[in-house]
Amino acid sequence: MTIKVLQGKHIVLGVTGSIAAYKAVALASHLVQAGAVVDVIMTEAAMKLIQPLSFQAITHRQVQTDMFHLLAETEIGHVTLAKQADLLVIAPATANILARLAHGLADDMLSTTALATAAPILVAPAMETGMWENPATQENVARLKERGVVVVGPEPGYLASGASGLGRMTEPEALVEHIRMVLGARGDLAGRRLVVTAGGTHEPFDPVRFVGNHSSGKMGYALAEAARDRGAQVTLISGPTALTPPLGVNFTQVRTAQQMRDAVFAALPDADALIMAAAVADYRPVVAAEHKLKKTADSLILELQRNPDILAEVAQWQATSRPNLVVVGFAAESEDLIANAWAKLEKKRLDLIVANPVPETFGEDRSQAILINREGGMIQLDPLPKIDVAERILDRVSELIIDKGN
Ligand code: C5P
Numbered sequence: 001m002t003i004k005v006l007q008g009k010h011i012v013l014g015v016t017g018s019i020a021a022y023k024a025v026a027l028a029s030h031l032v033q034a035g036a037v038v039d040v041i042m043t044e045a046a047m048k049l050i051q052p053l054s055f056q057a058i059t060h061r062q063v064q065t066d067m068f069h070l071l072a073e074t075e076i077g078h079v080t081l082a083k084q085a086d087l088l089v090i091a092p093a094t095a096n097i098l099a100r101l102a103h104g105l106a107d108d109m110l111s112t113t114a115l116a117t118a119a120p121i122l123v124a125p126a127m128e129t130g131m132w133e134n135p136a137t138q139e140n141v142a143r144l145k146e147r148g149v150v151v152v153g154p155e156p157g158y159l160a161s162g163a164s165g166l167g168r169m170t171e172p173e174a175l176v177e178h179i180r181m182v183l184g185a186r187g188d189l190a191g192r193r194l195v196v197t198a199g200g201t202h203e204p205f206d207p208v209r210f211v212g213n214h215s216s217g218k219m220g221y222a223l224a225e226a227a228r229d230r231g232a233q234v235t236l237i238s239g240p241t242a243l244t245p246p247l248g249v250n251f252t253q254v255r256t257a258q259q260m261r262d263a264v265f266a267a268l269p270d271a272d273a274l275i276m277a278a279a280v281a282d283y284r285p286v287v288a289a290e291h292k293l294k295k296t297a298d299s300l301i302l303e304l305q306r307n308p309d310i311l312a313e314v315a316q317w318q319a320t321s322r323p324n325l326v327v328v329g330f331a332a333e334s335e336d337l338i339a340n341a342w343a344k345l346e347k348k349r350l351d352l353i354v355a356n357p358v359p360e361t362f363g364e365d366r367s368q369a370i371l372i373n374r375e376g377g378m379i380q381l382d383p384l385p386k387i388d389v390a391e392r393i394l395d396r397v398s399e400l401i402i403d404k405g406n
Helices: 021-033 044-049 052-059 077-084 095-102 109-116 129-133 135-146 172-184 218-229 257-270 310-321 337-347 386-403
Strands: 010-015 037-042 087-093 121-125 155-158 164-168 193-198 203-206 209-211 233-238 250-253 273-276 283-285 304-306 326-333 352-357 370-373 378-380
Touching (some): 010 021, 010 077, 021 087, 021 172, 037 109, 087 109, 095 109, 121 172, 129 135, 129 164, 193 257, 209 283, 218 233, 250 257, 257 273, 310 326, 326 386, 337 352, 352 386, 370 386
Parallel strands (some): 010 087, 087 121, 193 233, 273 326, 326 352
Antiparallel strands (some): 203 209, 283 304, 352 370
């Protein structure tokens, strides 16, 4: 599946002579599948471990191995690649390449490209623990970080030698997340602070049981991920879900509506926008028993009481404290979708409401959303993957943040 922040981006992938070089094939594959254009540069040592053909087959582009090989007619390879690159990733990065980068050596295709490029550089070190911990390597890494090089890993775990320790290359999937963050850092939401809520809340009536709903959290998590990819600092406040929080977001786990309210208000003071994608339970049991309820009676009546309406409270707070905060709500409706969504937008004084028909969208990977703004403007989206719906919502949020004078 293509990923917007990677779509059409030119990534130069430097592969050096660590045994983790085979994992760089998977990394190249993930990047290509996500829509990036990947040019691989291999060092001499890398080619002793893995064939250029592996990368060539995946990237559909010629692998660069020789500094003196002209790319096309008279194009000088390292200069061309250095100019074209949106990002230079070196994965795996050996102690040797870290030392050469730190000292500005330029004696092969990869080191010359690294020296020539103005693109951001991300390195994923992989080596034996002793080499990593050696003061020489640590000094080189510190120097590279000072210059703005992003260093990801190494991770602890099993090493090629059979030993266990710090030195494993970060896994390709996690590297893709880091790459997305680096590429997104200059996106249209750079420097903006977004608070996103996700999932349903669980309202307990004894220590093991609760009243809840079918919300999967997928929409809120997609919003958090997409906002991060556009440079935002995201606080994701989530009820219980089966999802993994996206890398690089501030994550707050909550369970009940009251906990979610408290977490939202703790995050709001320096936020530019609040997106309430969570399906907050409107009611909670009056009593949460201390011990598990026994099935003695034939029927059980649960008495419920109203939960705080977080958005209604935010509207009140906002009127006096932060009129320029952008507030987005969701309306999951099984009937009169637009009329109900519009009524909610007015009542909760929202800037934008995302109307979803239920149960169709609950738990699904796709969503059929209608975006409605305060002026009554309406955008009906086709059924789209939630990550694409998230991008459309963020397009509006980005405009609203500016419109409200932030
Ligand atoms: O009123 P209703 O629950 O249908 O409104 C949905 C919107 O209000 C969602 O954005 C949801 O996150 C938010 N909400 C809330 N507090 C509640 C219930 C819903 O902020 N107690």
